[in-house]
Amino acid sequence: MFDRIDPEFLQQVRDKTRILRKPYTGIIAGYHKLPYVLIGPDKENDRKSIEIRGKIHVSPKMILTLRPDHPTLGQLFENEIMNQGLTSRLFSFFYTSRYNNLQIQNEDLKVNRQEEPPEEKEHLVLDEMASREIIDTAVIGCPNIEFYPVSLECFILEILDREFR
Numbered sequence: 001m002f003d004r005i006d007p008e009f010l011q012q013v014r015d016k017t018r019i020l021r022k023p024y025t026g027i028i029a030g031y032h033k034l035p036y037v038l039i040g041p042d043k044e045n046d047r048k049s050i051e052i053r054g055k056i057h058v059s060p061k062m063i064l065t066l067r068p069d070h071p072t073l074g075q076l077f078e079n080e081i082m083n084q085g086l087t088s089r090l091f092s093f094f095y096t097s098r099y100n101n102l103q104i105q106n107e108d109l110k111v112n113r114q115e116e117p118p119e120e121k122e123h124l125v126l127d128e129m130a131s132r133e134i135i136d137t138a139v140i141g142c143p144n145i146e147f148y149p150v151s152l153e154c155f156i157l158e159i160l161d162r163e164f165r
Contacts, residue, residue: 040142
C-alpha cells in the first residue's frame with residue numbers, strides 16, 4: 001500500500017495553488033464543462049514546466065458519496081505524473097455536504113512538457129487566452145505537479161462557492 005500523505009503537506013499545496021484566471025462562465029444548469037489549463041514545475045527540472053489541459057464535467061443530477069465503488073483519483077486523472085499516494089484516495093471534496101448532488105468527471109486530458117519555466121508559461125497562457133478572447137477557461141498555478149488533482153480541487157471549490165453561494 002502507498003505511504004500515507006501528510007495532511008499538512010496537502011494543505012500547503014492547497015494554500016500555494018493560485019487561480020490565475022477564472023472562467024467568466026460557470027455552472028449554469030444541468031451538465032456543464034469547465035475547461036482549465038494547469039501549469040506547474042517539472043519534477044525533473046524546476047526551470048521547465050508541465051502544462052495540463054483538460055475539461056471537468058459537472059453534473060448536478062448525480063450524488064457523489066464516499067463509497068468503495070466510486071472512482072479513485074487515479075481513475076479520473078492522468079496518473080503517470082501524479083503522486084501514487086493520491087491514486088488510492090476516493091474522489092471527494094471538502095464541501096460535499098454543501099453540494100451533495102454533484103458528479104465530477106475529467107476528460108480530454110492532455111499533458112505536455114514545456115521548455116519555459118512555470119511563471120513564464122503562465123504568462124504565455126494568459127496572453128494566449130486574452131489574444132484569442134477565450135473567456136471560459138481557467139488558468140491554475142500548481143506548486144507541485146505530482147499533486148495537481150489537489151490544485152484542481154481548489155479550483156472546483158472556488159467555482160462551487162461562486163456559483164452556489
